[in-house]
Amino acid sequence: MTKLPYERPQILKMNAGLMNKYGTRTEYEPVKHIDGIPVKTLIAKYGSPVFVISERTMRSTYRSIQRSFATRYPKVQMAWSYKTNYINAVCNVYHQEGSWGEVVSGFEYRKALGNGVPGNKIIFNGPEKTTAELELAINNDSLIHIDHFDEMYQLIDISDRMNKKPRVAIRVNMDTGIYPIWDRFGFNYENGTAWSALTKIVESGKLNLVGLHCHIGTYMMVTTAYSIAASKLCDLAWNCKTQLNTTIQYLDMGGGLPTANDLRGAYLPAKDTIPSVDEFAEAIASTILNYGFKTEDLPLLILETGRAMIDDAGFLLGSVLANKRLSDGRRATIMDFGVNILFTSFWYEHKISPAQDFTQHTEECVLYGPLCMNIDVVRSAITLPLLNRGDQVVVHRVGAYNMTQWMQFIQMRPNVVMIDESGESHLIRATETMEYIEIPERMPEHLKTVKL
Numbered sequence: 001m002t003k004l005p006y007e008r009p010q011i012l013k014m015n016a017g018l019m020n021k022y023g024t025r026t027e028y029e030p031v032k033h034i035d036g037i038p039v040k041t042l043i044a045k046y047g048s049p050v051f052v053i054s055e056r057t058m059r060s061t062y063r064s065i066q067r068s069f070a071t072r073y074p075k076v077q078m079a080w081s082y083k084t085n086y087i088n089a090v091c092n093v094y095h096q097e098g099s100w101g102e103v104v105s106g107f108e109y110r111k112a113l114g115n116g117v118p119g120n121k122i123i124f125n126g127p128e129k130t131t132a133e134l135e136l137a138i139n140n141d142s143l144i145h146i147d148h149f150d151e152m153y154q155l156i157d158i159s160d161r162m163n164k165k166p167r168v169a170i171r172v173n174m175d176t177g178i179y180p181i182w183d184r185f186g187f188n189y190e191n192g193t194a195w196s197a198l199t200k201i202v203e204s205g206k207l208n209l210v211g212l213h214c215h216i217g218t219y220m221m222v223t224t225a226y227s228i229a230a231s232k233l234c235d236l237a238w239n240c241k242t243q244l245n246t247t248i249q250y251l252d253m254g255g256g257l258p259t260a261n262d263l264r265g266a267y268l269p270a271k272d273t274i275p276s277v278d279e280f281a282e283a284i285a286s287t288i289l290n291y292g293f294k295t296e297d298l299p300l301l302i303l304e305t306g307r308a309m310i311d312d313a314g315f316l317l318g319s320v321l322a323n324k325r326l327s328d329g330r331r332a333t334i335m336d337f338g339v340n341i342l343f344t345s346f347w348y349e350h351k352i353s354p355a356q357d358f359t360q361h362t363e364e365c366v367l368y369g370p371l372c373m374n375i376d377v378v379r380s381a382i383t384l385p386l387l388n389r390g391d392q393v394v395v396h397r398v399g400a401y402n403m404t405q406w407m408q409f410i411q412m413r414p415n416v417v418m419i420d421e422s423g424e425s426h427l428i429r430a431t432e433t434m435e436y437i438e439i440p441e442r443m444p445e446h447l448k449t450v451k452l
């Protein structure tokens, strides 16, 4: 028997985390404070995990977006998209800044009213509006954005019965060069349905057609889509004026502006690829301004920016529960927050910073949440300094959609805290309790006793 050759085994560092050909960042900065308050203090006071919202960032982002549009177009109005984050304190920061309310359900509508938004400054979008909700909106002189023909006829009926002429717009969907087309909401432009709806609305004599609305997508990465959308809405407005003798008072361009969050699997970081708000504003404003309206006939420009308004102002603070090795040797770190409260980790690779000093070592790891559920992956591959049990982290840009799409699954939802402009923290939504979770539950008589 011949002797087998011996090869010394080697341990190689796997480097699967490279984001692009230029390499990936290896240096990290701990993030120890949010608006001047130590992360440790926030966690000690409000528990872990905890959402923290910076009022200062909210207001500065609002002013910056508003300025981008208002410096380019004479009449601009923001409308806060409630579904993006409808915690009342959050909404009221934007309302204080001058934002109207944009809602997509009766529940959100009542929230806006409750926050003190006058009915005539609420935009009522969405495919579901009950008769009672439409009656309420009509009585409040809200702007009702019609989504489909069934709703149009329903509204005509209700208006006839109430003997009132509500202010309405239609939502228009269209080909903006982004595919697949978002065509499930509103009336299509290219096939003539939108025009047909406008004609029917005017001819009914029962509705006061005042606006046109579109919301072409979300996290849009090209400005031309907005130029195309704006020019198609201008076409419709022009035809309303010339053929239906109806002046369109506003064009509502919806939301959809991206944030600096990296999309899962994106080749380059978002910061390098997304256009600035100025560029989007330029695309929209120049299209409308160059269209040919007389200056005095220029429609009001409404924006329902959600994601880009709040994402940067939201942080999630959390703690490390444990570290372990997976069967293939990968390092896995288990956090006390998961997809139950960080829904956006399904499509974003959230930036995560350690909240304390650390050693030089980094290693690619999987970040799991605490749920006993395989899908609970916060980051499937992230290079981080080695975190130990009890260490804390800050997850960045979580302000949009997490505090509305979160689910009460396995764990309860945590505290939400706002840091005001003077650096003081306020609890704005308390962590859920067992009693709260069980309020809607009912126990049939025969199931009340259990004997084991």
Ligand SMILES: *Cc1c(COP(=O)(O)O)cnc(C)c1O
Pocket: 081, 083, 084, 102, 104, 125, 126, 215, 217, 218, 219, 254, 255, 256, 257, 304, 305, 306, 307, 308, 400
């Ligand atoms: C969700 C939504 C928005 C906000 O969209 P973002 O992409 O978050 O800016 C605006 N308008 C309507 C009708 C929406 O449904």
